Amino acid sequence: MKKVRISNTPITTEAELSTLAGIGGGALSSFTGIVRDDGGVTAIELEHYPGMTEVCLSQLIEAATARWSLLGAVVTHRVGIVPVGDPVVVVGAASLHRAEALEATAFLIDRLKTDAPFWKREHYADGTAKWVEAKLSDDTRSERWA
Amino acid sequence: MKLVYFASVREAIGLSSEDRDIPCDARTIGDFVIWLRGQxxxxxxxxxxxxxxxxALDQNMVTADALLGDGKELAIFPPVTGG
Known part of the structure; x- marks a missing residue:
């Protein structure tokens, strides 16, 4: 079971993982990214490259399933305006035992950060907004899976 | 060629996409982008x-030294920041 979803409405970890939870493996691992209140941020706005995004995320899941023995994997990403406290991304992987699911989850979110065509803009309480700069630490984390 | 812009690049240019003929001396993406600066x-x-x-050339990530070839769509954007 492999699933990629781009959502312009709120998402929950539980709903995105429900299929994986019932797949019959002994391990389900996940990562949920949540909008942080970073120095007065009230919301973030996410833009993406429709078409390329879905293909890119599907390729990441294919790469993960080629590398680890997985029963399934999901990636769900929000687009549009996401307020502080709401999930932005849910990544999940299911396997027979924990090691595969844990490593595949880390791989998927690390690679998503550097490879998938999404862009974030922070909105502040005073009405201003600023594009988020890419972080070198994200490149470093992604490269360790090379 | 169809040009597609995202995020800060889209805002700075003021367009999300446009069509441009590739100048005959532009072989790589870098050549084309340098020509675009003059527009x-x-x-x-x-x-x-x-x-x-x-x-991204036809939705595949490439570097500035990649050949334009028979590409139909070139996307230009800042480094990605999803997740």
């Missing part, structure tokens, strides 16, 4: 620093 003040500002731009 307006907005293009000049948005495309000023190649090292801060990323490219």
């Amino acid at each position: 307006s003040q907005e293009h000049a500002v948005a495309l000023d620093d190649l090292s801060r731009l990323r490219f």
Whole structure:
């Protein structure tokens, strides 16, 4: 079971993982990214490259399933305006035992950060907004899976 | 060729997409982007620093030295920041 979803409405970890939870493996691992209140941020706005995004995320899941023995994997990403406290991304992987699911989850979110065509803009309480700069630490984390 | 812009590049140029003929002496994406800078003040500002731009040719990530070839759609954007 492999699933990629781009959502312009709120998402929950539980709903995105429900299929994986019932797949019959002994391990389900996940990562949920949540909008942080970073120095007065009230919301973030996410833009993406429709078409390329879905293909890119599907390729990441294919790469993960080629590398680890997985029963399934999901990636769900929000687009549009996401307020502080709401999930932005849910990544999940299911396997027979924990090691595969844990490593595949880390791989998927690390690679998503550097490879998938999404862009974030922070909105502040005073009405201003600023594009988020890419972080070198994200490149470093992604490269360790090379 | 269809050009597609995202995020800060889209805002700086003031367009989300446009069609442009590739000049005959442009072989690589970098050549084409350097030519594009001359098309307006907005293009000049948005495309000023190649090292801060990323490219996708027909929705595949490529570097500035990639050949344009028979590509139909070139996307130009800042480094990605999803997740």
